[in-house]
Amino acid sequence: MSQPAAGPTVGIIANPLAGKDVRRLTSGASPVSDGVKIGAIRRAVVGALEGGASRVLISGDRARLGERALAGLDSGHAVDVLEPHGRHTGRDTQLVAAQFCAWGVGAVISLGGDGTQRDTAKGWRDVPLVPLAIGTNNVFPFPLEATVAGFAAGAVASGAAGPEVVTSQAKIIDVTTAAGSDAALVDVCLVGGAFVGARAVWDPSGVHEMVVAIAEPASVGLSAIAAAVCPVERDEPGGVHVRLGSRDGSQATQCSVRPAVQPGSYADIAISHAQRLGFDAPVTLAGPGVLTLDGEREIVLHSGETAEAAVRPDGPRVIDVGAAVALAQRRRYAFGPARTERRTGER
Template sequence: MREATGPTVGIVANPLAGKDVRRLTSGVTPVSDAVKIGAIRRAVVGAFEGGAERVLISGDRSRLGDRALAGLDPSGPVEVLEPHGWHTGRDSQLAAARFCELGVGAVIALGGDGTQRDVAKGWRNVPLVPLAVGTNNVFPSQLEATVAGFAAGAVASGLGVAAEVTAQAKIIDITLESSGGADVALVDVCLVRGSFVGARAVWESASVSEIVAAIAEPPSVGLSAIAAAVAPVGRHEAGGVHVRLGCASKNAQRSRRIRAAVMPGSYSDVDIEHCERLRFEQPVTLWGPGVLTLDGERETVLGRGERADVAVNSNGPQVIDVGAVVAAAQRRRYPFVPVVADG
């Protein structure tokens, strides 16, 4: 595929988003392929309306992009990338990396916190419209795909000046001492009890021992909601929060019990032993044994004595403010002198 030669918007659509075990166990309706296909179609229409001259869509085994284009008559060329065939979050990661290589001007990511994280792994400072289509949606926003597409198209084309309508999100960097590997998260990193990844999604708060969160906002659902109950930190505030969970019966003088919405349709009792606010770059060491979860999904097993060093940093994705973009584009397209009422 050739490098982008004009304003180009990329669309990442994760076919697995909104379908994990947390929805099954909580009785929340899974997000169907039809919902995602409709969102892709509307985002394509909006992208061209916003000034894009080309749209690229991530490929996947479910063929969401191809199905979205069936019967659609877009205003410009639309291409679907060749699928990588992983049928995991790695597909979203590789698609984002490819968009970066091709000079894409803005990316729309359809999915939950995990999908947004995968995109950031592939392109750390991606100019991003994160569109909530997942189970846990702390990082992305509930937006109409038509307007999300318009905002991405306007940023890609320069109709909305990127520096004026984007804000750099926080990101959590993880360094694994044993392997020398590294990873990232956008919302939270947790250490949970266990020795295997399994179904990946975490829905039992009793298994969680520590949380490091970059975003811990009171209206959130997920593990970051635990931190939000005792030490809230907004997405635009500096730093993060570290929470250690305990057992009230063993540490009655030190623990406090709260209730938090750890997944849709479910509240749990949680005992908090310790919490502290974190500065940017302030390291927290999480010790095994246990499993690291990143943005709500199990990722890495830590053996006994193995450690992960975690820090909240300020240099994450460039998140596009859709409302600001639309307003800026309208001012440029439709300048007028306000009419002053008589009297």
């Protein structure tokens, strides 16, 4: 498929690996089944078409989530499942997001946790996005009903809810090393070790330093460490830089916190430094160690190597689902101003 047919189009990205990493085995959380994802895709398709989309494109994968979601669904010829890219990693999500961007897709629904949303943004940095929380760490995405999430995406794609009115640009953390650049949506952490390994970080005792864009007190995960000492809401400018108990013991502990670092798990964390960051203020992270991006090990820093991390304001354009639905409904159902009738005897 070279490009979608003309007309307002919604793209759906479903990560078959979301909610199934090693952190689910080391915490009190249950894995997210394929059945949950299939049901969410199906409901999102129904919502997108109801919201005004004339086409829906679904990412392909070896679990055939899209095909299974469409089984028995009467959607005519308006929905296509793309051929999978076949890497079975986050790179698949990046590639399909880039396809959606090139094809002029009007809005994207991404089903997964922070890692999936990050991969979506890596493929299309300012994607008009509805991030659905179906992962292990869900700081960036929202726990929304897929039916109305789909409607909102369809309304934005069709122009019934203008993106300039119902979207806000999220923050993103740019990471630069001698080897290249990368990005995260929630946090960048320097952890101990010399290899990527299982990727997901489940032991917070190895965390040395972090730059966080979203540090909300109600979050679970590594960003909850920063939230305990210096909260930063998702719509606040900038972020926070936190150092934990130093590797060589040279830095004194300023305080000790006990955040929810995993579902069903709290941990004692020593903090030696915490400081608010403005936009575009670079923080140098020095090796040896491994950089995690939104909770997954990605970049090895050897001794003498450094990386710079900076919070910037030009990430995905996140769709306010409630605002998009309300605006589309106001335009669709042209009622006059509501009137309250007086009861008998009232003046």
